[in-house]
Amino acid sequence: MRLRVWDLPTRLFHWLLVAGVATCAVTGFLLPSRWLAWHFAAGYLLAALLVFRLVWAFFGPEHSRWPGFCPKPGAVIAHVRAVLAGRPHASIGHNPAGGAMILALLLTLTLLVGSGLLTVGGMLKLGPFAFFMPYDAAMAVKELHEAAANLLMVLAATHILGVIVESRLLREWLIGAMLTGWKRAPDGSPTPRPRAPWAAPLAALAVAATVGGGMALSHLPKAGWHPLPPLPAYAQECGTCHMAYHPSLLSADSWRQVMAHLDTHYGENAGLPPQRRDAIAQWLTANAAEQWDTLASHRLGRAPLAADGLLSSNSWWKRKHRHLDPAVFQRAAIKTSENCAACHRDATSGLFTPQAIHIPAP
DSSP states (O other), rough: EEEEOOHHHHHHHHHHHOOOOOOOIIIISSSSSGHHHHHHHHHHHHHHHHHHHHHHHHHGGGGGGGGGGGOOOOHHHHHHHHHHHHHHOOOOOHHHHHHHHHHHHHHHHHHHHHHHHHHHHTTTSTTTTTTOOOOHHHHHHHHHHHHHHEEEEEEEHHHHHHHHOOOOOOOOHHHHHHHHHEEEEEOOOOOOOHHHHHHHHHHHHHHHHHHHHHHHHHSSOOOTTTOOOHHHHHHHHHHHSSSSGGGSSSOOOHHHHHTTTTBBBBOOOOOOOOHHHHHHHHHHHHHGGGGGSSSHHHITTSSOOOTTTOGGGHHHHHTTTTTTTTTGGGSTTOTTTTGGGGTTTTTTTTTGGGGBBOOOOO
16 A cells, blocks of 8 residues: 655655755855855755754654654664665654664754854854854854765765665665655555644744844844945045955055055055045054954955065965956956956955855956
């Protein structure tokens, strides 16, 4: 006989989770940083899915609930031995090894999503945790995020291998059960208990509360960054020749060096009246890299000023742009590698988020 084991919400959860993990893997491991906007979007999707699954684990249909994910260790070992011997026992829902794997995957995904939100909150000042997460802490959590991502890939590969092996041994297409919801069961098997009547509204409410709460937290003031009104004199004197760089891109000492040698500013005399020069220098040093806690202020601003004074001579800058053909910087809309604002639409804010990257076409 055949039974409807997996309901539609469980199946949608499964395949949306697969899509989200695949997107995160491709954009995180293979593609350059300008694709991280897709990485973040997939991460937010995973967060919403995990909240839904938490509710479904308590109030969903019988085989989607927690007891199926928490088998006794002895049962898991016995099932693995049966598989190795080529004689696994068929299960209506998750078998013991499969249930343990699902629990491991969900816990790893929770760690992955949580560490990812903390990382982008501190590094890029994005997401619900940007209001309190400092950069240095985010860099430490980033290591945990990367370890969780590697662990997830190992678990996912093991899970897929297990499904393939058991499908062959049982002569049943287990992936098909997660597509249609139907599985083979012994004659006389009881019909699985359906989900609780309030399960769907409760899950929708939980997801909506999570999304709404995350959006509300995302609008709180960001730790280590704030909107900086431009100084008119700086925009007029410097912005007419090149982009008016955000003060966080150089340290106070580096700004003093730049402002002290305006008469030989990149081979030109950019001298200003003393009073105007001093006002600009004071504003730049007062808002220099030391006053910010952003990725750019740490990676660019706190590094020693290059001998040629160019940001593009910074080793971190070179590493982040290594995938670009040098000819890109010669395009009419860019003209020079120092024109950050041509590709980073939020360059003047000092944030340089991946979502704001747009490379002009030739």
